[in-house]
Amino acid sequence: VDAMANSGAAAGLRERLRIRAGGFKGSTAGLAPGNVQANLVILPRDLAQDFLHFTVANPKPCPLLAVSRAGDPHLPTLAEDVDIRTDLPRYRIWRNGELTDEASDLMSLWRDDFVSFAIGCSFSFEEALVDGGLEIRHLACGSNVPMYRTNRACVPAGVFRGPLVVSMRPFTPADAIRAIQITSRFPTVHGAPVHIGLPEALGIADLAKPDYGDAVPVHAGELPVFWACGVTPQAVVVETKPDICVTHAPGCMLITDLRNAQLAML
Amino acid sequence: VDAMANSGAAAGLRERLRIRAGGFKGSTAGLAPGNVQANLVILPRDLAQDFLHFTVANPKPCPLLAVSRAGDPHLPTLAEDVDIRTDLPRYRIWRNGELTDEASDLMSLWRDDFVSFAIGCSFSFEEALVDGGLEIRHLACGSNVPMYRTNRACVPAGVFRGPLVVSMRPFTPADAIRAIQITSRFPTVHGAPVHIGLPEALGIADLAKPDYGDAVPVHAGELPVFWACGVTPQAVVVETKPDICVTHAPGCMLITDLRNAQLAML
Numbered sequence: 001v002d003a004m005a006n007s008g009a010a011a012g013l014r015e016r017l018r019i020r021a022g023g024f025k026g027s028t029a030g031l032a033p034g035n036v037q038a039n040l041v042i043l044p045r046d047l048a049q050d051f052l053h054f055t056v057a058n059p060k061p062c063p064l065l066a067v068s069r070a071g072d073p074h075l076p077t078l079a080e081d082v083d084i085r086t087d088l089p090r091y092r093i094w095r096n097g098e099l100t101d102e103a104s105d106l107m108s109l110w111r112d113d114f115v116s117f118a119i120g121c122s123f124s125f126e127e128a129l130v131d132g133g134l135e136i137r138h139l140a141c142g143s144n145v146p147m148y149r150t151n152r153a154c155v156p157a158g159v160f161r162g163p164l165v166v167s168m169r170p171f172t173p174a175d176a177i178r179a180i181q182i183t184s185r186f187p188t189v190h191g192a193p194v195h196i197g198l199p200e201a202l203g204i205a206d207l208a209k210p211d212y213g214d215a216v217p218v219h220a221g222e223l224p225v226f227w228a229c230g231v232t233p234q235a236v237v238v239e240t241k242p243d244i245c246v247t248h249a250p251g252c253m254l255i256t257d258l259r260n261a262q263l264a265m266l
Numbered sequence: 267v268d269a270m271a272n273s274g275a276a277a278g279l280r281e282r283l284r285i286r287a288g289g290f291k292g293s294t295a296g297l298a299p300g301n302v303q304a305n306l307v308i309l310p311r312d313l314a315q316d317f318l319h320f321t322v323a324n325p326k327p328c329p330l331l332a333v334s335r336a337g338d339p340h341l342p343t344l345a346e347d348v349d350i351r352t353d354l355p356r357y358r359i360w361r362n363g364e365l366t367d368e369a370s371d372l373m374s375l376w377r378d379d380f381v382s383f384a385i386g387c388s389f390s391f392e393e394a395l396v397d398g399g400l401e402i403r404h405l406a407c408g409s410n411v412p413m414y415r416t417n418r419a420c421v422p423a424g425v426f427r428g429p430l431v432v433s434m435r436p437f438t439p440a441d442a443i444r445a446i447q448i449t450s451r452f453p454t455v456h457g458a459p460v461h462i463g464l465p466e467a468l469g470i471a472d473l474a475k476p477d478y479g480d481a482v483p484v485h486a487g488e489l490p491v492f493w494a495c496g497v498t499p500q501a502v503v504v505e506t507k508p509d510i511c512v513t514h515a516p517g518c519m520l521i522t523d524l525r526n527a528q529l530a531m532l
Contacts, residue, residue: 173461180446181458192447195439197463197489223463266532 008035012079012257019255020086025104027251028089029123036189036260037253038065038078038118039230040088041237042106042246045070048115050158054236055117057155061164061232063120063188065256071112079257084116090249094234097241102249109246119230120189121253122167124260125182132182134175137216144251145169146210147229151203154232162236165211166194166202166226170218176225183227185264195226202226212250274301278345278523285521286352291370293517294355295389302455302526303519304331304344304384305496306354307503308372308512311336314381316424320502321383323421327430327498329386329454331522337378345523350382356515360500363507368515375512385496386455387519388433390526391448398448400441403482410517411435412476413495417469420498428502431477432460432468432492436484442491449493451530461492468492478516 011032018024028037043051048070055062066075073084085106093101093109103109122145126136138145145167152164171179176196184192199207207224208215212231218224237245248254277298284290294303309317314336321328332341339350351372359367359375369375388411392402404411411433418430437445442462450458465473473490474481478497484490503511514520 173463173467177446177458177460177462180443181450184447184450192443194443196443197439198487201439201487221464221467 008032008259009079009257011035012255013081015255016079016081016087019089020083022104025089028253028255029251032255034127034259034261036065036256036258036263037121037123038256039121039233040084040091040246040248040254041117041119041233042084042114043117043242044111044244045113045115047159047242050160051117053157054154054160055119057157058232059187060190060194060228061154061230063190064117065120065188066118068116070115073110073116075116075118078118078254082254082256084254085110088248088254089252092247092249094237094242094245094247096243097238106246114246118254118256119233121230122190122227123253124189124263125186125227127260128182128186128264129179132178134171134179137170138214141214141216143214143216145213146207146215147212147231148202148204149211149235154236159242160236160240162232162239164194165229165232165235167213167229168207168210168224168226170216170222170224172222176223179225185266187265188263189260190227190230193225194228197223199224274298274525275345275523277301278521279347281521282345282347282353285355286349288370291355294519294521295517298521300393300525300527302331302522302524302529303387303389304522305387305499306350306357306512306514306520307383307385307499308350308380309383309508310377310510311379311381313425313508316426317383319423320420320426321385323423324498325453326456326460326494327420327496329456330383331386331454332384334382336381339376339382341382341384344384344520348520348522350520351376354514354520355518358513358515360503360508360511360513362509363504372512380512384520384522385499387496388456388493389519390455390529391452391493393526394448394452394530395445398444400437400445403436404480407480407482409480409482411479412473412481413478413497414468414470415477415501420502425508426502426506428498428505430460431495431498431501433479433495434473434476434490434492436482436488436490438488442489445491451532453531454529455526456493456496459491460494463489465490
């Protein structure tokens with residue numbers, strides 16, 4: 001475990017330093033392989049308490065890996081050196097529920113009441129699926145995972161409310177069963193699927209028209225399998241309209257020193 | 267564990283004594299709740315070695331709980347007192363692949379080259395599903411589980427070959443995912459499903475026409491979930507046509523002293 005943790009720390013630090021120095025603005029997919037990457041939500045302290053309750057009430061879309069103290073840009077349980085203001089390649093700034101800006105760092109925007117939430121990301125369980133011999137369609141296509149707003153409401157908490165967003169990966173029935181088994185081991189990165197096989201039951205009229213990401217082909221003999229998705233907080237922000245909220249830009253995650261294998265329950 | 271094992275032994279012995287005395291000829295479903303019940307296959311020694319290889323090659327339909335020595339009617343690892351000749355309510359006698367007789371005991375039929383195979387039964391995982399809060403449709407209907415011959419061949423071994431037989435239970439997608447998680451813990455009683463959602467991929471043209479057992483309604487918004495079934499050996503016997511084979515009659519299982527909870531992997 002020490003050797004594993006050390007290799008994760010070295011690779012994680014290397015990538016964070018590169019991003020922190022401004023030398024990398026792209027997707028973090030595939031960087032520091034085996035390291036946990038995280039979705040980011042930043043909110044002012046007066047909203048953060050409600051959002052913390054929201055994550056507790058909705059652990060499938062919002063599995064919380066770490067939360068900071070107000071004004072503190074560090075998340076030392078994820079990596080000692082993390083500076084949340086500089087360590088993601090790109091950020092999105094949301095004002096009153098609308099995406100108003102992207103930024104490559106938060107140095108000028110940072111406030112001493114900002115609270116950071118690091119939320120588990122599907123990159124972790126996708127690694128476990130690939131290690132398990134399964135083909136992940138959007139990776140084979142070189143595209144982003146298709147994501148859909150559903151007709152299911154998250155459990156509201158304080159001011160926060162909104163729809164559950166799901167990601168979809170098609171599998172043959174036998175592979176779908178295996179995917180359920182594998183991802184059940186990783187509850188802190190969305191865990192088991194929330195749905196399988198019947199998109200209309202989630203209010204998804206057309207799998208070819210995702211609300212986020214890219215459509216992927218679902219072949220004859222395959223079932224669509226749906227996982228709760230870390231984009232849910234962005235849909236919630238759009239609906240809740242906080243004065244200000246910062247998130248990661250799509251695919252531009254926080255690279256931590258934790259190892260995906262360390263998250264396995266079993 | 268000792269207390270659990272003792273309670274299993276007391277209830278198991280009570281039911282076996284009643285059956286052994288000839289006082290009970292019905293289904294063992296619901297008897298000695300929590301105790302493992304087993305499918306039975308008896309074959310002459312000259313075929314038993316091939317059949318043992320068949321069970322090893324096909325652990326999902328034929329998870330082996332115990333196998334006897336030739337001529338020995340006891341299976342002491344399942345319960346000290348078991349006499350396989352008398353302890354099931356009813357038996358089926360198959361000659362050259364055809365069901366020729368039923369018997370309430372095997373005292374006159376017994377041969378000193380008979381080898382008994384006790385194979386895991388879905389009663390065990392159904393108990394875990396019910397404990398998990400899931401409704402099992404055929405239990406709600408008071409009927410037998412629907413079973414289907416599939417277009418999938420078992421892995422042949424020696425003279426034994428034949429189709430995989432599956433049992434089907436319909437669930438909503440969320441309950442299907444939960445059922446996969448729960449039954450994955452019980453590999454010695456068929457374990458996780460082998461298929462979900464697309465009966466035509468198994469060569470099942472009409473769910474309303476099972477090959478064994480009774481049809482059950484599959485409601486809108488539900489998926490059929492398919493488990494490998496302990497009736498597979500009977501389909502194999504029909505195809506392989508051994509001179510003689512004895513099995514349990516449908517629903518008339520061997521009640522052991524093992525507890526279902528003892529079979530859980532996790």
